[in-house]
Amino acid sequence: MKNVGMKAESYRTAIATGILHAPPHCIELLRTGNTEKGDALKTARIAGILGAKRTDELIPLCHPLPIYRADVEYTLGEAQVEIRGIVETIGPTGVEMEALTAVSLAGLTLYDMLKPHCEPEDLCLDQVKLEKKKGGKSHFSRVLKESLSASVIVLSDTVAAGKKPDTAGQNVMDLLQEANFSNIAYHIIPDDPKQLLALIHDQKKQYPLILTVGGTGLGPKDLTVETIQPLLTREIPGLMEASRNFGQRRTPYAALSRGVAGYIENSLVITLPGSRQGAFESLSAILPALVHLFDVQKNIPHAGGYQ
Incomplete structure (x- = not known):
């Protein structure tokens, strides 16, 4: 079974159809x-709804999902009936199979209830197919339409001193590259507000996106938030609210992150946790929002070709 534990939940719908041919x-x-x-x-309508709700039991590798709506509709013709299944959920994966199962079970139920009234060859269930789906990666993209540059700043005394490798920053780099960010600057500095301020000052006119990694916790040297927040000219609290909500469903420690996000002049600056998993989860949660933000705000002027 595919792991969908790191996928953000979203509103998802699917519509499937099928046709049962039968004598007039x-x-x-x-x-x-x-x-x-x-x-x-x-x-057959009840059978289709039950089928949608129990798809994960009928098809071995389907994930169980909360089904918020499942329904079956019909259009009767002269010698056929079109079956339409509609399924909705809020979850990490889609409900295409649930909609297809609803149509299939409804069609088979109609077949069973009509077979006493005609010859077997007079009935035929076919053209069961997905008509429409909405939500997830097909609707909320995680990849930029046009590549943009970005900067990743890792703050860690131990990593900067060469006492341990950087895994959190590398995870963030990998996610950004998958999202079509390119020319990604990468810096490792100690937990030093002065060095961070100097880097932000140099980079705010070069990169549309700047991500810091580390210094968002409650340790005595966790000063990234105190350094960045006064510089924000337009804060975006929803980004970090989404990150913390996403993380807390996976670990209760996510509630301790104090990360902030917003614009410093024309650069969007986001402060991520310093742990490998925390940084990965936080960026995963907000990546569709970031992609949408940059895709729809191409008119914001920015140095380095960000237009």
């Missing part, structure tokens, strides 16, 4: 609800 007299039985076994359309 069988379609009339559906209209009147007078099959030998009862009202076939109502029964």
Whole structure:
């Protein structure tokens, strides 16, 4: 089963359709609800909804999801009935299979309830397919349409002294490259506010995105927030609220992060935790928002070709 534990939840919908071909007299039985076994359309609708809710039990590698809406609709023709399944959720993965299962189960139920009234070869369920889906990576992109430069500043006395390798900053670099950021500057400095201020001053006219890694906790040398926050000309509190909410569903320690985000002149500056997992989770949570922000704000002038 695919690991979706690091994917952000989003509102997702899926619509699937299928067609059951049947003789005209069988379609009339559906209209009147007078099959030998009862009202076939109502029964098949319930079967389809139950199928959507139990897809993870029927298809081995599907994830269990909270189903907020599942429904089955019909359009009756002269010798066919179109079945339409609609499923909605808020989750880390989509509900395409749930919608397809709803249509399939509804169609099979109609088949079962009509077969006493015709020959087997007169019934055919086909064209079960996904018509539409919304949400997740198909709707909330995690990749820039046009590449932009960025800067990653790692703050750690021990890493700067060569006493341990930097893993958090490298994780952040990898995520940025996957999101189509390029020409990424990479600096490792001690937990020194003066060095950080100097770097921010030099880089705020060069990079549309600056990420600091480390110094957002409660240790005596965790001063990144105190250094960056007074410089912010327009704070974006929602970014770090999203990061902390995402992280706290994976570790209670995420509540201790004091990270901030906002603009310093035309550069967006975000302060990430210094742990490898904390930095990865925080950036993963807000990456779709960052991509959207940069994709829709191309008109903001910026040095270094950011236009």
